[in-house]
Amino acid sequence: MAADLDFSPPEIPEPTFMENILHYGLFFGAIFQLICILAIILPIPKTHKTDTENFEAKSSEVIKKPKAIATSVSKKPKKETKKKR
Template structure:
């Protein structure tokens, strides 16, 4: 009944190159996702240099940088077909 119990750990084969590559790729993907989530959560403020450049362009540009406020008409590609009158 008590016999010999095999308490040694089971044999685990060595991971292949593809399995290792897949594992590290998943780790990199998870890190990339965390960075993206943190970029959304943590607001990014302009640096001092970017603010100075923006102020200089506003002073020099004046009205040149303003966009027209009206909607831009888009040309139609196909004219609408007229519907036939019912008899």
């Protein structure tokens, strides 16, 4: 009775070329997604030197430009709506 039992592992066919591509593609896709998620969660800190230089250079421009841009942006849609009528 013990001689009738076959305890050898079942034969598993070797994966095909397309199965290998799919297998490794899924791994690379998962790694890429983890990197993207980590990039969102952990932002790269900027150096203090670049922050102060950019702030000093743009401080006078930032105060003057938004007012001019805001007025010109609000005027453009009004003109366009009049033209459509």
